[in-house]
Amino acid sequence: MACPSTYTIPFRYPHGGIVIGKGGSNVKQLALRTNTIITTHKADPSRNMPLPYFKVQIHHSIGVGFTGVLRAVMEIQGLLLTSMMNAEHKYSKSTHKPSPPTTPPPHSTRASGPSDAELARPSAPPRNHPQSINDGLRMAYVPHSPTPNTGDGY
Numbered sequence: 001m002a003c004p005s006t007y008t009i010p011f012r013y014p015h016g017g018i019v020i021g022k023g024g025s026n027v028k029q030l031a032l033r034t035n036t037i038i039t040t041h042k043a044d045p046s047r048n049m050p051l052p053y054f055k056v057q058i059h060h061s062i063g064v065g066f067t068g069v070l071r072a073v074m075e076i077q078g079l080l081l082t083s084m085m086n087a088e089h090k091y092s093k094s095t096h097k098p099s100p101p102t103t104p105p106p107h108s109t110r111a112s113g114p115s116d117a118e119l120a121r122p123s124a125p126p127r128n129h130p131q132s133i134n135d136g137l138r139m140a141y142v143p144h145s146p147t148p149n150t151g152d153g154y
Helices: 016-020 022-034 066-095 116-120
Strands: 006-010 036-041 053-058
Touching: 006 066, 016 022, 016 066, 022 036, 022 066, 036 066, 053 066
Parallel strands: none
Antiparallel strands: 006 053, 036 053
């Protein structure tokens, strides 16, 4: 299956700015680095493109192939994702109300050692107990067979 020579990557305002850069510097550098042609287009609902989008095409005069297009698409998607994550982080910080300070629990005065809850916990079953066999749900001790290695690899 052949890769398409043109990809469209829709984006929402203001996330396209991180790809375009100041005066188009980022998108120009990306196009040079990947040997592609990258253009920005406005939303066009008549062409079934309800959002603005980037169009990435093979630079036919160089003829490098699909790898440059795919690299450019991945870098654009990564930049858009970074922008969206940064916006989400700023939003969550602005809407997050700080919780009231909590007081630390009082220090225990008893000597070190197992807690009462640890002492009340049942101990592990003996090794020959049926629960000590590995049933696939938990790892437990399973004694190995005392048969000697016959050298056949099994």
